[in-house]
Amino acid sequence: MKPTDEVLAERRARVAKRWELTDEVVVVRAGEPAGWSGTDQHFAFLPHPDVAYLTAVGSPGTTLAFDAAAGEWELFGPRFTPERLVWEQPPTPVGRPLDELEAWLSQRGDRTVIELGAGATMPEALPSPAEADGEETENPANAALRLAAAIALERMTKDDAELDDIRSAAAASTAGFEWVYQHAAPGMTEREIQVGMEAQFYAAGAPRVAYDSIVASGPHGAYLHYVYAGDDPLRPATRAVEAGDLLLIDAGAQFGGYASDVTRTMVVGADPTDEQEFLWKLVLSAQQQTIDMCRPGTVWREVHLAAARILGAGLVEMGLLRGDPAELVTQGALALFFPHGLGHLLGLSVHDITSVPYSREPSDDPLLSRLGPNRVLEPGMVTTVEPGIYFIDALLGDPARREKFAESVVWDRVDELRGFGGIRIEDDVLVTDGDPEVLTVAIDKPMRIG
Numbered sequence: 001m002k003p004t005d006e007v008l009a010e011r012r013a014r015v016a017k018r019w020e021l022t023d024e025v026v027v028v029r030a031g032e033p034a035g036w037s038g039t040d041q042h043f044a045f046l047p048h049p050d051v052a053y054l055t056a057v058g059s060p061g062t063t064l065a066f067d068a069a070a071g072e073w074e075l076f077g078p079r080f081t082p083e084r085l086v087w088e089q090p091p092t093p094v095g096r097p098l099d100e101l102e103a104w105l106s107q108r109g110d111r112t113v114i115e116l117g118a119g120a121t122m123p124e125a126l127p128s129p130a131e132a133d134g135e136e137t138e139n140p141a142n143a144a145l146r147l148a149a150a151i152a153l154e155r156m157t158k159d160d161a162e163l164d165d166i167r168s169a170a171a172a173s174t175a176g177f178e179w180v181y182q183h184a185a186p187g188m189t190e191r192e193i194q195v196g197m198e199a200q201f202y203a204a205g206a207p208r209v210a211y212d213s214i215v216a217s218g219p220h221g222a223y224l225h226y227v228y229a230g231d232d233p234l235r236p237a238t239r240a241v242e243a244g245d246l247l248l249i250d251a252g253a254q255f256g257g258y259a260s261d262v263t264r265t266m267v268v269g270a271d272p273t274d275e276q277e278f279l280w281k282l283v284l285s286a287q288q289q290t291i292d293m294c295r296p297g298t299v300w301r302e303v304h305l306a307a308a309r310i311l312g313a314g315l316v317e318m319g320l321l322r323g324d325p326a327e328l329v330t331q332g333a334l335a336l337f338f339p340h341g342l343g344h345l346l347g348l349s350v351h352d353i354t355s356v357p358y359s360r361e362p363s364d365d366p367l368l369s370r371l372g373p374n375r376v377l378e379p380g381m382v383t384t385v386e387p388g389i390y391f392i393d394a395l396l397g398d399p400a401r402r403e404k405f406a407e408s409v410v411w412d413r414v415d416e417l418r419g420f421g422g423i424r425i426e427d428d429v430l431v432t433d434g435d436p437e438v439l440t441v442a443i444d445k446p447m448r449i450g
Protein backbone atom coordinates (compact mmCIF):
# COMPACT_ATOMS: atom_id res chain seq x y z
CA MET A 1 0.00 0.00 0.00
CA LYS A 2 1.48 3.30 -1.06
CA PRO A 3 1.66 5.64 1.96
CA THR A 4 -0.74 8.57 1.83
CA ASP A 5 0.57 12.14 1.63
CA GLU A 6 -0.40 12.44 5.28
CA VAL A 7 1.78 9.47 6.26
CA LEU A 8 4.71 10.84 4.25
CA ALA A 9 4.29 14.22 5.95
CA GLU A 10 4.38 12.47 9.34
CA ARG A 11 7.59 10.61 8.43
CA ARG A 12 9.24 13.86 7.29
CA ALA A 13 8.10 15.72 10.40
CA ARG A 14 9.54 13.04 12.70
CA VAL A 15 12.85 13.12 10.82
CA ALA A 16 13.02 16.94 10.87
CA LYS A 17 12.37 16.90 14.60
CA ARG A 18 15.30 14.55 15.19
CA TRP A 19 17.56 16.66 12.96
CA GLU A 20 17.18 19.80 15.11
CA LEU A 21 18.52 22.04 12.35
CA THR A 22 18.02 25.79 12.28
CA ASP A 23 19.57 27.18 9.11
CA GLU A 24 20.99 24.36 6.97
CA VAL A 25 19.72 22.99 3.68
CA VAL A 26 19.51 19.20 3.28
CA VAL A 27 19.44 17.32 -0.02
CA VAL A 28 18.56 13.60 -0.13
CA ARG A 29 19.18 11.94 -3.50
CA ALA A 30 17.75 8.67 -4.85
CA GLY A 31 20.78 8.20 -7.11
CA GLU A 32 21.31 7.22 -10.75
CA PRO A 33 21.51 3.79 -12.43
CA ALA A 34 24.92 2.13 -12.26
CA GLY A 35 26.48 1.44 -15.64
CA TRP A 36 27.86 -1.88 -16.85
CA SER A 37 31.45 -1.14 -17.73
CA GLY A 38 32.37 -1.43 -21.40
CA THR A 39 28.75 -1.15 -22.57
CA ASP A 40 25.94 1.41 -22.86
CA GLN A 41 23.71 -0.65 -20.51
CA HIS A 42 22.75 -0.08 -16.90
CA PHE A 43 21.90 -2.34 -14.00
CA ALA A 44 18.33 -2.29 -12.73
CA PHE A 45 17.88 0.81 -10.60
CA LEU A 46 16.72 0.91 -7.00
CA PRO A 47 16.47 4.19 -5.09
CA HIS A 48 18.39 5.01 -1.95
CA PRO A 49 16.13 3.66 0.83
CA ASP A 50 15.99 7.02 2.63
CA VAL A 51 14.38 8.57 -0.45
CA ALA A 52 12.00 5.64 -0.82
CA TYR A 53 11.02 6.07 2.84
CA LEU A 54 10.47 9.83 2.66
CA THR A 55 8.85 10.06 -0.80
CA ALA A 56 7.49 6.59 -1.75
CA VAL A 57 8.77 7.12 -5.31
CA GLY A 58 11.79 5.44 -6.75
CA SER A 59 12.62 6.95 -10.15
CA PRO A 60 16.31 7.67 -10.71
CA GLY A 61 17.17 11.27 -9.90
CA THR A 62 14.33 11.77 -7.43
CA THR A 63 15.60 14.29 -4.87
CA LEU A 64 14.05 15.55 -1.66
CA ALA A 65 15.29 18.85 -0.26
CA PHE A 66 14.70 20.44 3.13
CA ASP A 67 15.07 24.11 4.03
CA ALA A 68 15.58 24.13 7.78
CA ALA A 69 15.07 27.88 8.15
CA ALA A 70 11.63 27.70 6.51
CA GLY A 71 10.90 24.21 7.87
CA GLU A 72 9.80 23.22 4.36
CA TRP A 73 10.37 20.17 2.18
CA GLU A 74 10.59 20.31 -1.61
CA LEU A 75 10.44 17.27 -3.90
CA PHE A 76 12.15 17.22 -7.29
CA GLY A 77 11.53 14.55 -9.92
CA PRO A 78 12.98 13.84 -13.36
CA ARG A 79 11.23 14.84 -16.59
CA PHE A 80 12.28 13.30 -19.91
CA THR A 81 12.93 15.10 -23.18
CA PRO A 82 10.86 14.11 -26.25
CA GLU A 83 13.97 12.40 -27.63
CA ARG A 84 14.30 10.23 -24.53
CA LEU A 85 10.55 9.51 -24.53
CA VAL A 86 11.00 7.83 -27.91
CA TRP A 87 12.88 5.02 -26.11
CA GLU A 88 11.62 5.03 -22.53
CA GLN A 89 8.30 5.47 -20.80
CA PRO A 90 8.07 8.57 -18.60
CA PRO A 91 8.89 8.31 -14.90
CA THR A 92 5.99 9.07 -12.55
CA PRO A 93 5.93 12.89 -12.52
CA VAL A 94 6.40 14.05 -8.95
CA GLY A 95 7.22 17.43 -7.41
CA ARG A 96 9.07 20.07 -9.33
CA PRO A 97 11.21 19.26 -12.38
CA LEU A 98 14.65 18.07 -11.27
CA ASP A 99 16.41 20.67 -13.41
CA GLU A 100 14.99 23.37 -11.10
CA LEU A 101 16.96 22.00 -8.12
CA GLU A 102 20.07 24.01 -8.85
CA ALA A 103 18.17 27.33 -8.96
CA TRP A 104 16.31 26.37 -5.77
CA LEU A 105 19.64 25.77 -4.03
CA SER A 106 21.25 29.00 -5.24
CA GLN A 107 18.22 30.94 -3.94
CA ARG A 108 19.33 29.76 -0.51
CA GLY A 109 22.60 31.65 -0.81
CA ASP A 110 25.67 30.42 1.01
CA ARG A 111 23.89 28.43 3.69
CA THR A 112 25.44 25.06 4.52
CA VAL A 113 24.13 22.29 2.24
CA ILE A 114 24.22 18.78 3.69
CA GLU A 115 24.09 15.95 1.15
CA LEU A 116 22.39 12.68 2.09
CA GLY A 117 21.31 9.59 0.18
CA ALA A 118 23.10 8.34 -2.92
CA GLY A 119 26.57 9.79 -3.42
CA ALA A 120 26.84 11.34 0.05
CA THR A 121 30.17 10.91 1.79
CA MET A 122 30.24 10.26 5.51
CA PRO A 123 32.86 9.46 8.13
CA GLU A 124 33.08 5.99 9.68
CA ALA A 125 31.85 7.32 13.00
CA LEU A 126 30.96 10.55 14.70
CA PRO A 127 33.71 12.32 16.66
CA SER A 128 33.57 11.81 20.39
CA PRO A 129 31.84 14.62 22.32
CA ALA A 130 35.30 15.80 23.48
CA GLU A 131 36.61 16.06 19.90
CA ALA A 132 33.44 17.77 18.72
CA ASP A 133 33.77 20.37 21.51
CA GLY A 134 36.61 22.07 19.68
CA GLU A 135 34.53 22.62 16.52
CA GLU A 136 33.05 26.04 15.88
CA THR A 137 30.45 24.63 13.50
CA GLU A 138 29.66 21.01 12.75
CA ASN A 139 31.72 19.55 9.91
CA PRO A 140 29.20 18.80 7.05
CA ALA A 141 30.40 15.21 6.73
CA ASN A 142 29.80 14.61 10.43
CA ALA A 143 26.46 16.37 10.12
CA ALA A 144 25.56 14.07 7.22
CA LEU A 145 26.22 10.99 9.35
CA ARG A 146 24.22 12.40 12.24
CA LEU A 147 21.28 13.20 9.93
CA ALA A 148 21.45 9.82 8.17
CA ALA A 149 21.43 8.12 11.56
CA ALA A 150 18.29 10.07 12.45
CA ILE A 151 16.49 8.77 9.35
CA ALA A 152 17.75 5.28 10.20
CA LEU A 153 16.20 5.54 13.66
CA GLU A 154 12.83 6.40 12.11
CA ARG A 155 13.16 3.57 9.58
CA MET A 156 13.98 1.12 12.35
CA THR A 157 10.37 0.96 13.59
CA LYS A 158 7.77 0.43 10.90
CA ASP A 159 4.52 2.35 10.46
CA ASP A 160 1.31 0.69 9.25
CA ALA A 161 1.93 1.48 5.57
CA GLU A 162 5.37 -0.15 5.77
CA LEU A 163 4.02 -3.22 7.57
CA ASP A 164 1.35 -3.54 4.89
CA ASP A 165 4.04 -3.77 2.19
CA ILE A 166 6.10 -6.25 4.23
CA ARG A 167 2.97 -8.40 4.62
CA SER A 168 2.38 -8.24 0.85
CA ALA A 169 5.99 -9.28 0.26
CA ALA A 170 5.51 -12.20 2.68
CA ALA A 171 2.31 -13.23 0.88
CA ALA A 172 4.12 -13.35 -2.47
CA SER A 173 6.90 -15.39 -0.85
CA THR A 174 4.29 -17.80 0.49
CA ALA A 175 3.10 -18.51 -3.05
CA GLY A 176 6.66 -19.29 -4.13
CA PHE A 177 7.41 -21.67 -1.26
CA GLU A 178 4.05 -23.42 -1.77
CA TRP A 179 5.10 -24.08 -5.36
CA VAL A 180 8.36 -25.62 -4.13
CA TYR A 181 6.55 -27.88 -1.68
CA GLN A 182 4.28 -29.16 -4.46
CA HIS A 183 6.79 -29.46 -7.30
CA ALA A 184 10.37 -29.91 -6.12
CA ALA A 185 11.52 -33.49 -6.56
CA PRO A 186 14.69 -35.50 -7.09
CA GLY A 187 16.09 -34.89 -10.58
CA MET A 188 15.10 -31.23 -10.72
CA THR A 189 17.94 -28.75 -10.85
CA GLU A 190 18.42 -25.97 -8.34
CA ARG A 191 17.87 -23.55 -11.23
CA GLU A 192 14.53 -25.10 -12.21
CA ILE A 193 13.34 -24.86 -8.63
CA GLN A 194 14.49 -21.24 -8.35
CA VAL A 195 12.74 -20.20 -11.56
CA GLY A 196 9.51 -22.00 -10.66
CA MET A 197 9.46 -20.40 -7.22
CA GLU A 198 10.27 -16.89 -8.42
CA ALA A 199 7.57 -17.13 -11.11
CA GLN A 200 5.07 -17.44 -8.27
CA PHE A 201 6.54 -14.39 -6.51
CA TYR A 202 5.98 -12.34 -9.65
CA ALA A 203 2.56 -13.82 -10.37
CA ALA A 204 1.55 -12.75 -6.86
CA GLY A 205 2.44 -9.15 -7.70
CA ALA A 206 6.02 -8.80 -6.50
CA PRO A 207 8.02 -6.57 -8.88
CA ARG A 208 11.25 -8.35 -7.99
CA VAL A 209 13.05 -10.56 -5.51
CA ALA A 210 14.38 -8.86 -2.39
CA TYR A 211 17.83 -10.45 -3.00
CA ASP A 212 19.31 -13.21 -5.13
CA SER A 213 17.49 -16.40 -4.21
CA ILE A 214 19.55 -19.08 -2.53
CA VAL A 215 18.49 -22.54 -3.75
CA ALA A 216 21.16 -24.88 -2.46
CA SER A 217 20.96 -28.65 -2.59
CA GLY A 218 23.09 -31.20 -0.77
CA PRO A 219 26.60 -29.91 0.04
CA HIS A 220 25.80 -26.51 -1.48
CA GLY A 221 23.75 -25.67 1.63
CA ALA A 222 27.04 -25.14 3.46
CA TYR A 223 27.74 -21.98 1.44
CA LEU A 224 25.73 -19.36 3.33
CA HIS A 225 25.15 -17.24 0.21
CA TYR A 226 25.10 -19.87 -2.53
CA VAL A 227 23.46 -18.21 -5.56
CA TYR A 228 22.97 -19.16 -9.18
CA ALA A 229 25.81 -17.78 -11.32
CA GLY A 230 27.85 -17.06 -8.22
CA ASP A 231 30.52 -19.32 -9.74
CA ASP A 232 30.61 -17.70 -13.17
CA PRO A 233 27.95 -15.44 -14.69
CA LEU A 234 28.87 -16.52 -18.23
CA ARG A 235 28.30 -20.25 -17.87
CA PRO A 236 26.74 -20.90 -14.46
CA ALA A 237 26.64 -24.42 -13.10
CA THR A 238 23.60 -25.94 -11.47
CA ARG A 239 23.02 -29.21 -9.68
CA ALA A 240 20.24 -31.77 -9.84
CA VAL A 241 18.69 -32.59 -6.48
CA GLU A 242 19.23 -36.19 -5.40
CA ALA A 243 16.81 -38.21 -3.30
CA GLY A 244 17.69 -37.71 0.37
CA ASP A 245 19.40 -34.35 -0.21
CA LEU A 246 18.74 -31.41 2.03
CA LEU A 247 17.37 -28.51 -0.01
CA LEU A 248 17.98 -25.11 1.59
CA ILE A 249 16.01 -22.25 0.09
CA ASP A 250 16.58 -18.70 1.34
CA ALA A 251 14.47 -16.37 -0.76
CA GLY A 252 11.97 -13.58 -0.52
CA ALA A 253 9.79 -11.40 -2.67
CA GLN A 254 9.98 -7.63 -2.53
CA PHE A 255 6.86 -5.45 -2.52
CA GLY A 256 6.64 -1.66 -2.57
CA GLY A 257 10.39 -1.67 -1.99
CA TYR A 258 10.04 -3.76 1.18
CA ALA A 259 11.73 -7.13 1.60
CA SER A 260 10.70 -10.47 2.93
CA ASP A 261 13.42 -12.95 3.85
CA VAL A 262 12.54 -16.58 4.44
CA THR A 263 14.54 -19.79 4.73
CA ARG A 264 13.23 -23.32 4.74
CA THR A 265 15.24 -26.53 4.61
CA MET A 266 13.69 -29.81 3.53
CA VAL A 267 14.79 -33.36 2.78
CA VAL A 268 13.72 -34.13 -0.79
CA GLY A 269 12.31 -37.44 -1.96
CA ALA A 270 13.28 -39.61 1.01
CA ASP A 271 12.72 -39.95 4.72
CA PRO A 272 15.21 -37.92 6.73
CA THR A 273 18.20 -39.71 8.21
CA ASP A 274 18.58 -39.67 11.99
CA GLU A 275 21.18 -36.88 11.71
CA GLN A 276 19.02 -34.81 9.36
CA GLU A 277 16.00 -35.19 11.63
CA PHE A 278 17.90 -34.40 14.84
CA LEU A 279 19.57 -31.28 13.44
CA TRP A 280 16.43 -30.07 11.66
CA LYS A 281 14.42 -30.31 14.89
CA LEU A 282 17.26 -28.68 16.83
CA VAL A 283 17.38 -25.67 14.49
CA LEU A 284 13.59 -25.36 14.57
CA SER A 285 13.58 -25.52 18.37
CA ALA A 286 16.27 -22.82 18.59
CA GLN A 287 14.21 -20.68 16.24
CA GLN A 288 10.92 -21.15 18.12
CA GLN A 289 12.52 -20.36 21.48
CA THR A 290 14.30 -17.25 20.24
CA ILE A 291 11.31 -15.91 18.31
CA ASP A 292 9.52 -15.94 21.65
CA MET A 293 12.29 -13.71 23.06
CA CYS A 294 11.62 -10.96 20.47
CA ARG A 295 9.91 -8.65 22.93
CA PRO A 296 10.38 -4.97 23.80
CA GLY A 297 13.38 -4.28 26.01
CA THR A 298 15.29 -7.43 25.05
CA VAL A 299 18.90 -6.86 23.97
CA TRP A 300 19.42 -8.54 20.59
CA ARG A 301 22.81 -9.95 21.59
CA GLU A 302 21.09 -11.99 24.32
CA VAL A 303 18.71 -13.51 21.76
CA HIS A 304 21.64 -14.48 19.57
CA LEU A 305 23.52 -16.03 22.48
CA ALA A 306 20.44 -17.95 23.58
CA ALA A 307 20.14 -19.50 20.12
CA ALA A 308 23.84 -20.35 20.14
CA ARG A 309 23.59 -22.09 23.52
CA ILE A 310 20.56 -24.13 22.40
CA LEU A 311 22.40 -25.23 19.26
CA GLY A 312 25.51 -25.95 21.33
CA ALA A 313 23.57 -28.15 23.74
CA GLY A 314 22.14 -30.05 20.78
CA LEU A 315 25.54 -30.67 19.25
CA VAL A 316 26.81 -31.95 22.60
CA GLU A 317 23.80 -34.28 22.86
CA MET A 318 24.49 -35.50 19.33
CA GLY A 319 28.11 -36.18 20.20
CA LEU A 320 29.70 -33.66 17.83
CA LEU A 321 30.89 -31.30 20.58
CA ARG A 322 32.00 -31.92 24.15
CA GLY A 323 31.87 -29.50 27.04
CA ASP A 324 29.55 -26.92 28.50
CA PRO A 325 27.34 -25.34 25.79
CA ALA A 326 27.82 -21.78 27.10
CA GLU A 327 31.60 -22.23 27.09
CA LEU A 328 31.52 -23.77 23.62
CA VAL A 329 29.81 -20.58 22.48
CA THR A 330 32.26 -18.19 24.12
CA GLN A 331 35.39 -20.11 23.07
CA GLY A 332 34.23 -20.13 19.43
CA ALA A 333 33.71 -23.86 18.85
CA LEU A 334 30.01 -23.43 18.14
CA ALA A 335 30.74 -20.78 15.51
CA LEU A 336 32.33 -23.52 13.39
CA PHE A 337 28.78 -24.76 12.86
CA PHE A 338 26.79 -21.51 13.35
CA PRO A 339 29.05 -18.85 11.85
CA HIS A 340 26.55 -16.01 11.42
CA GLY A 341 24.32 -13.74 13.44
CA LEU A 342 20.85 -14.89 14.47
CA GLY A 343 19.17 -12.23 12.36
CA HIS A 344 19.00 -8.70 11.06
CA LEU A 345 16.49 -5.91 10.71
CA LEU A 346 14.26 -6.06 7.65
CA GLY A 347 12.69 -3.22 5.68
CA LEU A 348 13.55 -1.30 2.54
CA SER A 349 16.67 -3.40 2.35
CA VAL A 350 16.88 -7.06 3.27
CA HIS A 351 19.70 -6.30 5.73
CA ASP A 352 18.12 -3.06 6.75
CA ILE A 353 19.92 0.01 8.04
CA THR A 354 23.37 -1.47 7.64
CA SER A 355 24.78 1.32 5.48
CA VAL A 356 24.83 3.86 8.28
CA PRO A 357 28.22 3.53 9.94
CA TYR A 358 27.97 3.08 13.63
CA SER A 359 30.23 2.22 16.47
CA ARG A 360 30.23 -1.47 17.36
CA GLU A 361 30.60 -0.52 21.00
CA PRO A 362 27.72 0.97 22.94
CA SER A 363 27.82 4.66 22.12
CA ASP A 364 26.95 7.68 24.23
CA ASP A 365 25.40 9.30 21.19
CA PRO A 366 21.65 8.74 21.53
CA LEU A 367 21.26 8.58 17.75
CA LEU A 368 23.91 5.92 17.26
CA SER A 369 23.72 3.80 20.38
CA ARG A 370 20.65 1.88 19.23
CA LEU A 371 21.90 1.10 15.75
CA GLY A 372 24.54 -1.46 16.65
CA PRO A 373 24.25 -5.21 17.02
CA ASN A 374 23.37 -4.62 20.66
CA ARG A 375 20.16 -2.87 19.75
CA VAL A 376 17.30 -3.12 22.19
CA LEU A 377 14.12 -4.47 20.62
CA GLU A 378 11.20 -2.06 20.36
CA PRO A 379 7.60 -2.42 19.16
CA GLY A 380 7.48 -1.87 15.41
CA MET A 381 10.88 -3.40 14.63
CA VAL A 382 10.92 -6.25 12.13
CA THR A 383 13.80 -8.67 12.51
CA THR A 384 14.65 -12.00 11.00
CA VAL A 385 15.27 -14.97 13.27
CA GLU A 386 17.39 -17.51 11.43
CA PRO A 387 19.48 -20.03 13.36
CA GLY A 388 21.38 -22.60 11.35
CA ILE A 389 23.80 -25.51 11.52
CA TYR A 390 26.26 -26.09 8.67
CA PHE A 391 29.15 -28.39 7.83
CA ILE A 392 31.46 -25.95 6.06
CA ASP A 393 34.61 -27.46 4.54
CA ALA A 394 36.54 -24.18 4.69
CA LEU A 395 36.13 -24.13 8.48
CA LEU A 396 36.10 -27.84 9.33
CA GLY A 397 39.05 -28.63 7.08
CA ASP A 398 41.23 -25.80 8.35
CA PRO A 399 44.27 -27.26 10.21
CA ALA A 400 44.53 -24.27 12.56
CA ARG A 401 40.91 -24.63 13.66
CA ARG A 402 41.20 -28.40 14.04
CA GLU A 403 44.19 -27.85 16.31
CA LYS A 404 42.55 -25.07 18.29
CA PHE A 405 39.36 -27.05 18.89
CA ALA A 406 40.99 -30.48 19.24
CA GLU A 407 39.35 -30.98 22.65
CA SER A 408 35.89 -29.46 22.15
CA VAL A 409 35.07 -30.92 18.71
CA VAL A 410 34.65 -34.67 18.22
CA TRP A 411 36.38 -34.57 14.86
CA ASP A 412 35.81 -38.24 13.93
CA ARG A 413 32.06 -37.78 14.17
CA VAL A 414 32.12 -34.37 12.51
CA ASP A 415 34.18 -35.62 9.57
CA GLU A 416 31.57 -38.31 8.91
CA LEU A 417 29.11 -35.48 8.24
CA ARG A 418 31.29 -33.49 5.82
CA GLY A 419 29.16 -32.90 2.70
CA PHE A 420 25.97 -32.85 4.80
CA GLY A 421 25.27 -29.25 3.71
CA GLY A 422 23.36 -27.00 6.05
CA ILE A 423 20.03 -26.39 7.75
CA ARG A 424 18.65 -22.89 8.30
CA ILE A 425 15.11 -21.90 9.22
CA GLU A 426 14.21 -18.22 9.01
CA ASP A 427 11.12 -16.10 9.58
CA ASP A 428 10.37 -12.39 9.71
CA VAL A 429 9.23 -11.30 13.15
CA LEU A 430 7.42 -8.11 14.17
CA VAL A 431 8.13 -6.94 17.71
CA THR A 432 4.88 -5.76 19.33
CA ASP A 433 3.72 -4.63 22.75
CA GLY A 434 2.49 -8.19 23.24
CA ASP A 435 3.57 -11.48 21.72
CA PRO A 436 5.93 -11.39 18.73
CA GLU A 437 4.09 -11.66 15.41
CA VAL A 438 5.61 -13.94 12.79
CA LEU A 439 4.85 -12.18 9.50
CA THR A 440 5.85 -15.25 7.48
CA VAL A 441 3.82 -17.70 9.58
CA ALA A 442 1.78 -18.81 6.55
CA ILE A 443 4.84 -20.46 5.00
CA ASP A 444 4.81 -24.08 6.17
CA LYS A 445 7.87 -25.85 7.54
CA PRO A 446 7.82 -29.35 6.11
CA MET A 447 10.82 -31.51 7.07
CA ARG A 448 10.30 -33.65 3.95
CA ILE A 449 8.95 -32.83 0.49
CA GLY A 450 8.87 -34.63 -2.86
Ligand SMILES: [Mn+2]
Residues within 6 Å of the ligand: 261, 344, 384, 386, 426
Ligand atom coordinates in the same frame (compact mmCIF):
# COMPACT_ATOMS: atom_id res chain seq x y z
MN1 LIG B 1 18.11 -13.21 6.46
